Ligand SMILES: NC(=O)C1=CN([C@@H]2O[C@H](COP(=O)(O)OP(=O)(O)OC[C@H]3O[C@@H](n4cnc5c(N)ncnc54)[C@H](O)[C@@H]3O)[C@@H](O)[C@H]2O)C=CC1
């Protein structure tokens with residue numbers, strides 16, 4: 543199993559590290575445009591192999607795509623992150639060109655690859671990948687909802703004063719400060735609905751804190767987060783690589799599901815060896831349906847900024 547990670551920055555390196563530590567891939571290629579940068583990250587990570595007991599070979603590449611040839615899975619994290627006060631959507635001017643070029647070069651070397659888009663604005667750049675490269679829709683996946691759901695579970699655990707591992711919850715919709723739709727009515731603590739323990743006001747705060755999860759960390763760190771994003775990407779990669787058929791909310795191209803068409807947005811999917819093997823249609827309540835519709839309208843507005 544060969545995995546390529548484009549972008550050896552904060553998220554790319556974190557994701558490569560989690561993939562290596564989980565020890566399910568034979569090779570991870572990290573590629574960056576900065577001279578020697580990916581090679582340096584690869585060497586540093588390889589020097590953790592004896593300590594962390596993994597056998598994954600990590601290789602760095604300065605913009606040489608031949609090293610990525612025949613990758614099973616490729617992750618695109620190349621591009622700029624936001625700074626405090628910015629929205630993800632403001633990154634489109636620089637990141638659209640980068641993602642288009644990178645996706646094209648990856649597919650030239652690996653025509654059967656499954657592509658995971660991480661660079662922001664993620665839903666729009668996942669849509670861009672759909673419109674510009676020749677891969678079936680099940681092989682183009684946007685990562686956002688898995689991270690947003692992990693943050694939702696973190697905030698729920700905080701409110702419930704329990705470990706995050708006791709909590710289940712999902713966030714669908716666009717990966718944006720306003721567009722996320724945390725599904726509080728479906729969230730549980732070990733099968734008991736969290737609505738049994740938390741009142742509407744507390745749940746509203748949990749949802750609002752979840753939606754601004756990325757912005758909160760960007761303000762604290764001066765750039766956006768990387769540990770939870772890297773861990774979320776590695777979970778998607780593992781579900782595909784090991785054909786685990788786990789369910790994650792991912793940005794995927796919709797053709798009528800949830801009443802939505804011609805956009806990529808976060809909805810629950812089953813991830814296995816064929817990428818997105820199924821889009822799961824939940825029975826949402828009216829409030830959640832309306833929020834998803836509004837979120838889709840905002841994603842479509844950002845999509846209009848693309849030069850397709
Ligand atoms: N979808 C999600 O949930 C998340 C998305 N992100 C996004 O991921 C992206 C990366 O974030 P960070 O890793 O923090 O940024 P970073 O600045 O640490 O790393 C980005 C790397 O991309 C490289 N790069 C730029 N252009 C390239 C090209 N044409 N080819 C190859 N490499 C290129 C840069 O040299 C740099 O090393 C940002 O757009 C950020 O907004 C970050 C966190 C979560």
Ligand SMILES: O=C([O-])CC(=O)C(=O)O
Nearest residue numbers: 624630756757760766767
């Ligand atoms: O907040 C950002 O810009 C990066 C990101 O998507 C996240 O951490 O959710």
